[in-house]
Amino acid sequence: xxKVKEFKVVNKSVDKIDxxxxxxxxxxxxxxxxxxxxxxxxxxGSPHSHARITSIDTSAAEAMPGVHCVLCHENSPRHLxxxxxxxxxxxxxxxxxxxxxxxxHVGDRVAAVAAETAEIAEAALEKIEVEYEVxxxxxxxxxxxxxxxxVIHDEPDVSHPLPVPFQPEKNIVSEVGMKEGDLDHxxxxxxxxxxxxxxxxxxxHVPIETHVSFAYLDAADRVVIxxxxxxxxxxxxxxxxxxxxxxxxxRVIKPRIGGGFGSKQEMLLEDVCALMALRTRRxxxxxxxxxxxxxxxxxxxxxxxxxxxxxxxxxxLTGIGMEAVCNTGAYGGHGLPVVGCCGSKVxxxxxxxxxxxxxxxxxxxxxxxxxxxxxxxxxxxFALESQLDEMGHAIGMDPVEMRLKNHIQEGEGSPVFAALGxxxxxxxxxxxxxxxxxxxxxxxxxxxxxxxxLPEEKTGRYRRGLGLATLMQGSSIPEIDMGAASIKMNExxxxxxxxxxxxxxxxxxxxxxxIAAEELGTTVDMMLVYACDTDxxxxxxxxxxxxxxxxxxxxxxxxxxxxxxxILGVAAEMMNxxxxxxxxxxxxxxxxxxxxxxxxxxxxxxxxxxxxxxIMDVASHITHKSPPPFSAHYVDVVVDTFTGKVKVEKYVAAxxxxxxxxxxxxxxxxxxxxxxxxxxxxxEEYLFDSKGRMTNANMQDYHIHSLRDKPKIKTILxxxxxxxxxxGAKSVxxxxxxxxxxxxxxxxFNATGARLRRFPFTPERVWRAIREQSTVPSPSPxxxxxx
Amino acid sequence: MSVExxxxxxxxxxxxxxxxxxxxxxxALLRRSGLTGTKRGCEDGACGSCTxxxxxxxxxxxxxxxxxxxxxEVWTIESIGEYDDPSPLQKAMVEEAGVQCxxxxxxxxxxxxxxxxEIPNPTHEQIxxxxxxxxxxxxxxxxxxxxxxxxxxxxxxxxxxxxx
Ligand code: FES
Ligand code: FES
Numbered sequence: 038x039x040k041v042k043e044f045k046v047v048n049k050s051v052d053k054i055d056x057x058x059x060x061x062x063x064x065x066x067x068x069x070x071x072x073x074x075x076x077x078x079x080x081x082g083s084p085h086s087h088a089r090i091t092s093i094d095t096s097a098a099e100a101m102p103g104v105h106c107v108l109c110h111e112n113s114p115r116h117l118x119x120x121x122x123x124x125x126x127x128x129x130x131x132x133x134x135x136x137x138x139x140x141x142h143v144g145d146r147v148a149a150v151a152a153e154t155a156e157i158a159e160a161a162l163e164k165i166e167v168e169y170e171v172x173x174x175x176x177x178x179x180x181x182x183x184x185x186x187x188v189i190h191d192e193p194d195v196s197h198p199l200p201v202p203f204q205p206e207k208n209i210v211s212e213v214g215m216k217e218g219d220l221d222h223x224x225x226x227x228x229x230x231x232x233x234x235x236x237x238x239x240x241x242h243v244p245i246e247t248h249v250s251f252a253y254l255d256a257a258d259r260v261v262i263x264x265x266x267x268x269x270x271x272x273x274x275x276x277x278x279x280x281x282x283x284x285x286x287x288r289v290i291k292p293r294i295g296g297g298f299g300s301k302q303e304m305l306l307e308d309v310c311a312l313m314a315l316r317t318r319r320x321x322x323x324x325x326x327x328x329x330x331x332x333x334x335x336x337x338x339x340x341x342x343x344x345x346x347x348x349x350x351x352x353x354l355t356g357i358g359m360e361a362v363c364n365t366g367a368y369g370g371h372g373l374p375v376v377g378c379c380g381s382k383v384x385x386x387x388x389x390x391x392x393x394x395x396x397x398x399x400x401x402x403x404x405x406x407x408x409x410x411x412x413x414x415x416x417x418x419f420a421l422e423s424q425l426d427e428m429g430h431a432i433g434m435d436p437v438e439m440r441l442k443n444h445i446q447e448g449e450g451s452p453v454f455a456a457l458g459x460x461x462x463x464x465x466x467x468x469x470x471x472x473x474x475x476x477x478x479x480x481x482x483x484x485x486x487x488x489x490x491l492p493e494e495k496t497g498r499y500r501r502g503l504g505l506a507t508l509m510q511g512s513s514i515p516e517i518d519m520g521a522a523s524i525k526m527n528e529x530x531x532x533x534x535x536x537x538x539x540x541x542x543x544x545x546x547x548x549x550x551x552i553a554a555e556e557l558g559t560t561v562d563m564m565l566v567y568a569c570d571t572d573x574x575x576x577x578x579x580x581x582x583x584x585x586x587x588x589x590x591x592x593x594x595x596x597x598x599x600x601x602x603x604i605l606g607v608a609a610e611m612m613n614x615x616x617x618x619x620x621x622x623x624x625x626x627x628x629x630x631x632x633x634x635x636x637x638x639x640x641x642x643x644x645x646x647x648x649x650x651x652i653m654d655v656a657s658h659i660t661h662k663s664p665p666p667f668s669a670h671y672v673d674v675v676v677d678t679f680t681g682k683v684k685v686e687k688y689v690a691a692x693x694x695x696x697x698x699x700x701x702x703x704x705x706x707x708x709x710x711x712x713x714x715x716x717x718x719x720x721e722e723y724l725f726d727s728k729g730r731m732t733n734a735n736m737q738d739y740h741i742h743s744l745r746d747k748p749k750i751k752t753i754l755x756x757x758x759x760x761x762x763x764x765g766a767k768s769v770x771x772x773x774x775x776x777x778x779x780x781x782x783x784x785x786f787n788a789t790g791a792r793l794r795r796f797p798f799t800p801e802r803v804w805r806a807i808r809e810q811s812t813v814p815s816p817s818p819x820x821x822x823x824x
Numbered sequence: 825m826s827v828e829x830x831x832x833x834x835x836x837x838x839x840x841x842x843x844x845x846x847x848x849x850x851x852a853l854l855r856r857s858g859l860t861g862t863k864r865g866c867e868d869g870a871c872g873s874c875t876x877x878x879x880x881x882x883x884x885x886x887x888x889x890x891x892x893x894x895x896x897e898v899w900t901i902e903s904i905g906e907y908d909d910p911s912p913l914q915k916a917m918v919e920e921a922g923v924q925c926x927x928x929x930x931x932x933x934x935x936x937x938x939x940x941x942e943i944p945n946p947t948h949e950q951i952x953x954x955x956x957x958x959x960x961x962x963x964x965x966x967x968x969x970x971x972x973x974x975x976x977x978x979x980x981x982x983x984x985x986x987x988x
Contacts, residue, residue, distance in 0.1 A: 050921065052918050052919060052921075053918070053921060053923060053924075055926070056917065056918045056921075056923035056926065057907060057910060057914070057918050058926075059923050059925075059926025059927075059929055060905075060910065060914040060917045060918055060923050060926065060929050060930075060933065061861070061901070061904075061905055061906065061907065061910065061914060062860075062861020062862070062900075062901035062902060062904075062929075062930040062933075063861070064860045064861075065926070066860075066863070066927065068855075068860070068864065069860035073856070242961070243961055244925070244927075244961055245863070245865045245871055245873050245925070245927045245928050245959060245960070245961055246863070246865065246925070246927045247865070293925070293926065294925060295863070295865075295925050295926075295927030296924075296925040296927060296961050296962055297925075298961070324864075326867065327865070327866040327867065327868055327870075327871075541925065542924040542925025542926065542927075542962050543924065544921075544924065701920075701921040701967070702921055704921075704966075704967070705921050705924060705962075705963055705964075705966075705967055707964075708963060708964030708965075708966040708967070709924060709961070709962045709963050709964040710964070711964055712963075712964030712965065712966075713961065713964070735866070735868055735870065736866050736868060736870035736871055736959070737868070737870050741959060741961065743955070743956050743957075743958070743959055743965075744951075744952055744955045744956065744958070744965045744968070744969070745952045745955075745956050747964065747965045747966075747969075750964060750966050752966075
């Protein structure tokens, strides 16, 4: 493709096409569309972390007036499946039943009721009598791996669709690793070596819309599922598998989604809605309460790291050994792909010669890990970027210089790309576009890096610190993910643009419309976007792995190019001119001599006048690369050394996402990810009691940041051009959640001299670290009283 | 079954009668009456997505009993703007890219309306106070602040008291 850098529609901040609809509050989301007479589903969640259901009696519940169906393991089909939406066959185990005779975490499915009202359904749940044999729970990574530990998945029918080292008898979901060079030797001989442990917490996406779905039988007796999902096609496949029915029985429709961030890359409600609809022949509606969303919804995987690194006295990075143990909770879900991304999206950022990567995923009886924006890279960057800061400090090298000296450049590759894929080897790749040096420099200027002083130079109760983290991610999963789009022309010159990609609030529908309009030579208001409906729209793997703009966007561009060729063909016939003299411009076909016909005239001709046919085409796209976006994140924080409270005052994110198809939306993606990252770094954490029950499962106690908590955020878009992406684009959505924890941790060190290897950076944790590690004086008793 | 009670609400400028049960929330009543613009995010008074205006004040409809709205004036997002005539804030939200998934937006629009009806040119602290209970997980609030700033300048006719 030519490097088109002058654009008419792309690289412009056109209004997001659905935003007025949403700002007006028009019915747009699943819960707004549910028919009035739908039955309401409520779930009985497990009170235990680990137990066998020895008996379950639903007869009293079933006998209640207004109750239409009660489901539990005794009356539901058993086809073990995976709830995570991934490429097929998946790199993850089939370890989940629609309802099981065993429960594996607090909140796990025990039974569900469909009734005329929510009150009746809730009353019916209380009438279900369950007897449990309570089993010893496994509540940490260490316990999971201990010899003789209780086996969480001891069901005989558990299996894995791919040949990976799946060892449920040891609570091990999978293992993955790679080796390059000789790290052990390097650790013995290098000028400087470092070896530390890092931990990351359980945290959640907390989309403001909880999981929600409804299902009904249409007049042809097919099951229509309307659901808030990032993966409509995977959802259709998984529901069919879970219920042991044909894919053709199901139609999945995705309306607007009230935020996902990865949580809705999962089939969590749809199987039950479908089964209830089949049993009752009524529309059945299920929305999780906020508490259920915390307990039964998905989380970010907590991961423990040991990180060994080596460098020369001049600050050249030479060796890295990353050991990662990932807690996936009660079900395998996204564990292996997530922990794989700790390596594949993180290690290639610097030019290591010696690499050891060793990762494991374990089951525990805690909430289930899922896909969450950043997807493993977030956790691993905390370890890597914290340690890099420490390495620079050890030799008195500025963190900016350290990164400029070592980061990967255009034209370079990494052995990691070929070694690590999803449940199989990866794909070799050289970097085609990298604006990271520029990001680092512009970000440093914006934050005022020049005023940074060293920890030992600070005084007083409130201490200011500056911190930096640099990052990369990917754009789609090469040679696995596929996206497709179709475009059909109407007689007024408008186009129906249909694709399977799912806008979960990101603005993907708008971005894809811009790409189509640019290629077709028309405007966004002439693109009628419809997505996604598995009966009508072409396939797409869905919204994950930072793939929609890069992968689905190129499918859209290809479809548009094919439709454009048809338009030119019709115009050539109409104008009696050779096709190669024609081009498109402003919704017209223009000839070399300046004569033109409108798109509308072309469409009318093709539909009504001569040699009629529908101008329409479809295109699919897979990628052979996953070009990383790059970013440099800077923070300016003030630490109250008396209380340990950390205030983030300013945040700068400089990002190279290739061509920003819609700059304001790209900034919005960055700012939203940054803010989510800051909240995660400062205060978000699941808390558990000794039995593994989450104790803060509500939005008062699990705090997410509000407007008041927001630092001043400055986004700098640093353009580069990625030849393999549509109009030079790469991804933007995930990368910026990865920076906050390490950058803030580094700033806390810069402010106080205390290094925290675990977050969230709560006042208590920071206060303790300051007292234990640094020479910052404790406040006098009088000062304490005045706080 | 619980007993129903008849109440009257001055809803979006119209007097309407409803039969409600004692435990029914205003949110549930609105949504079952077809006013689905008011969103359900937590049912716990903790997210702000159900914000409506009752007798001039922004309230969380999920923790307001429907009967509490008896003989009172309630305004929901459906009363604020249409495609051909959006409110200045809705227009600014669209043009400044303050809407991502949009689930939080009706609640934010109502909270801000209650504030600006009373204080046309609030301080930044008053805005933080007002929006503290309205969570948005998508935008990082930056573009929402852009839209607010622009709206205040437009509707108050004054320079806002805070800078972007
Ligand atoms: S739904 Fe009312 S505050 Fe969340
Ligand atoms: S736009 Fe999604 S929660 Fe605010």
